[in-house]
Amino acid sequence: MGTGNQIEKPLADWAAAHFGAGARLVALKRLSGGASQETWAFDVEAGGTSIPLILRRAPGGAAAPRASEAVTLATEAVLLAATGKAGVRVPEVLHVSPPGSELGEAFVMRRVSGETLGRKILRDEEFQLARTRLTKDCGEALARIHAVPAAGFETLPRSLGADQIAKYEAVYHSFNLPRPVLELAFAWLKAHAPEPATPVLVHGDFRLGNLIVDQNGLSAVLDWELAHIGDPREDIAWLCVNSWRFGHTEKRVGGFGDLSELLDAYAAAGGQRFTPAEIDWWEIMGSLKWGVMCMTMYGAYKTGADPSVERAAIGRRVSENEIDLINLFEGLGRHA
Amino acid sequence: MHDAPSAKELIEAVKSFIDNTAAPQLTGHAAFHARVASNALGTVLRELEIRPAAEAAEKARLEALLGTSGGTANALNQKLCEEIRAGRMDLATEGLLSHLKSTTIAQLSVDQPGYSGLKTAAR
Numbered sequence: 001m002g003t004g005n006q007i008e009k010p011l012a013d014w015a016a017a018h019f020g021a022g023a024r025l026v027a028l029k030r031l032s033g034g035a036s037q038e039t040w041a042f043d044v045e046a047g048g049t050s051i052p053l054i055l056r057r058a059p060g061g062a063a064a065p066r067a068s069e070a071v072t073l074a075t076e077a078v079l080l081a082a083t084g085k086a087g088v089r090v091p092e093v094l095h096v097s098p099p100g101s102e103l104g105e106a107f108v109m110r111r112v113s114g115e116t117l118g119r120k121i122l123r124d125e126e127f128q129l130a131r132t133r134l135t136k137d138c139g140e141a142l143a144r145i146h147a148v149p150a151a152g153f154e155t156l157p158r159s160l161g162a163d164q165i166a167k168y169e170a171v172y173h174s175f176n177l178p179r180p181v182l183e184l185a186f187a188w189l190k191a192h193a194p195e196p197a198t199p200v201l202v203h204g205d206f207r208l209g210n211l212i213v214d215q216n217g218l219s220a221v222l223d224w225e226l227a228h229i230g231d232p233r234e235d236i237a238w239l240c241v242n243s244w245r246f247g248h249t250e251k252r253v254g255g256f257g258d259l260s261e262l263l264d265a266y267a268a269a270g271g272q273r274f275t276p277a278e279i280d281w282w283e284i285m286g287s288l289k290w291g292v293m294c295m296t297m298y299g300a301y302k303t304g305a306d307p308s309v310e311r312a313a314i315g316r317r318v319s320e321n322e323i324d325l326i327n328l329f330e331g332l333g334r335h336a
Numbered sequence: 337m338h339d340a341p342s343a344k345e346l347i348e349a350v351k352s353f354i355d356n357t358a359a360p361q362l363t364g365h366a367a368f369h370a371r372v373a374s375n376a377l378g379t380v381l382r383e384l385e386i387r388p389a390a391e392a393a394e395k396a397r398l399e400a401l402l403g404t405s406g407g408t409a410n411a412l413n414q415k416l417c418e419e420i421r422a423g424r425m426d427l428a429t430e431g432l433l434s435h436l437k438s439t440t441i442a443q444l445s446v447d448q449p450g451y452s453g454l455k456t457a458a459r
Contacts, residue, residue: 178413181436183420188427242453249452309369313376316447322440323453329427330437 010103011042011055014095019046026050037073037225041111052111054091061104070225071156074098077107079224082152083201088144089137089220112220118208118246122255126215133217135257138206138239139265141221146200146232147270153201158229160196164285165189168292175295181322185288188329194233194281197272202230207244208254233274236262237282242324243290284328291321344384351377382446390442397435 008028015023023046031039040055058073071079077096084090091109099105121127121134159167169186172179204226212220238244240252240259248255253262259276267273298315300306341349351374359370391409398412399405402419419425425432437457444454 178410178417180413180416180420181440183417184427184432184436187420187423191423191426242456245452247452249456309373309376313372313379316376316379319440319443319447320451320453322436323444323451323457326433326437326440327453327456329433332427 006061007040007055007057007103007106010097010101011108014097014103014108015044015046018094019044019051022046052113053094054109054111055106056109057097057104057106058099061106071227073105073107075153075155075227076224077109079153079201079227080109082148083145083221083224086144086148088141089218091220091222112212114212114214114219116209116212116222118244118255121208121213122246122248127213130213130215130217131256134213135253135261136265137218138211138253138257139262139271140269141218142203142206142232142235142239143266143269143271145203145206145221145235148201150199150201150229153227153229156201156228158199160199160231161189161193161234161282161285162196164234164289165193168289171296172292175299177295179291179318179322181325182288182291182318184329185284185325189281189285189288192281194278197231197233199229200232202228202232202235204228204230204235205238206235207239207241208246209244231282232272233278233282234285236266236274237279238286240279240283241286241290242327243287243320280328280332284325287321287324287328291318291325294318294321344381347377347380347384351381379447382449386442386446390439390445394439394442397431397438401431401435 008025011028012023012025015025023044026043026045028040028042031041038055038057038059040057042053042055044051044053056073056076074096077093080090080093084092091112093107093109095108097103097106097108115121115124115127121130165186172182172186203221203224205223206221210221210223211218212222239254239262242249245251245255251257252259259279263274263276263279294314294317297311298318301308301311301315354370354374354377359367359374362370395409395412398409398416402412402415404412404415407415416425427433441454441457444451448454
């Protein structure tokens with residue numbers, strides 16, 4: 001784990017090189033959250049102004065092996081640059097530090113102000129106007145992400161619907177805990193698999209929590225660690241998964257919007273025209289995936305890798321995904 | 337064996353200690369984990385109350401659905417999973433979805449009684 005002392009000097013050196021010799025590093029602070037990466041907030045005072053910045057850094061600065069499908073920090077920086085160029089609201093990257101450098105594997109980006117907590121965004125008065133704009137903003141952002149030429153990202157993992165079924169089914173079976181609802185979801189997904197879409201750049205975790213929202217709407221798309229080449233419907237449906245509606249179940253899109261409006265905005269911004277029925281398959285995939293991920297997190301407790309009560313208790317959230325799957329299945333029945 | 341205090345009373349006492357004595361003195365991560373710990377004890381209390389009858393009802397439904405009797409709920413669920421995996425049971429199977437829904441509602445009433453999807457399911 002990095003300490004302020006370890007990174008303060010190389011960061012100050014960079015600030016002086018980038019902003020001029022008088023630049024001063026202030027308020028360096030480790031932010032909580034982000035188990036796989038260190039995230040630090042700091043300001044640089046230069047030329048009479050204060051520039052808010054974020055440092056994303058590999059734990060201890062070492063290029064440690066990451067969760068298999070998580071992209072490296074260097075790739076994350078490239079993704080931010082490419083999507084920013086394509087018109088997606090993302091933090092601007094100012095510096096990329098390679099593994100083995102004094103700062104370690106890391107990058108520096110601008111700190112975008114706003115809120116990331118889903119419950120606040122969906123509830124607080126200050127985001128009233130933002131909530132009316134978020135659906136359109138998200139549709140446009142997703143269309144632009146999916147339009148970024150995938151040719152530049154050969155190193156990204158490639159994962160389409162069938163790959164994800166196989167992957168999560170293997171994980172689920174490895175626990176040897178019979179959950180008939182999950183079993184039914186795997187079987188249904190296999191029996192009803194849609195034609196694969198043309199693979200595009202997919203964000204992989206596009207939902208409240210990973211979006212910075214200010215009072216005017218979406219201000220930045222964060223957390224590109226799970227980006228991959230995949231099916232564009234995966235991103236659209238993931239935003240609809242009930243786990244990310246934070247109790248505002250009646251609004252299918254993230255607890256704030258209607259799917260038809262999202263799909264319209266997506267198509268108007270150059271994305272493919274999808275129907276709500278096409279999103280159903282991927283939303284079932286999303287709820288199932290999150291259920292298996294909760295089992296995996298509980299698995300970390302069971303094996304002793306993480307003895308925290310939080311990891312133990314998360315195993316009792318799998319049933320949330322099970323009821324969501326059942327509600328989705330019943331919805332299919334009604335629309336058939 | 338005696339049960340004075342009962343398991344329920346002991347858990348209630350520990351939960352009350354966490355909520356009223358320990359948690360107020362904690363900050364940051366530790367305060368967060370104290371809340372999670374208290375919630376976990378809440379889950380255990382609900383489980384003590386709900387599970388016996390709910391699991392008996394689940395087992396009866398599983399036996400009817402599978403046309404067998406005997407065996408633990410876990411073994412019956414294992415069997416149900418095999419039926420689904422083999423394609424012998426699916427959404428069109430009479431009573432399957434309603435059984436799974438009843439079971440999941442009971443499970444969530446223990447695990448996360450405040451979850452939004454539970455209200456949707458009740459509609």
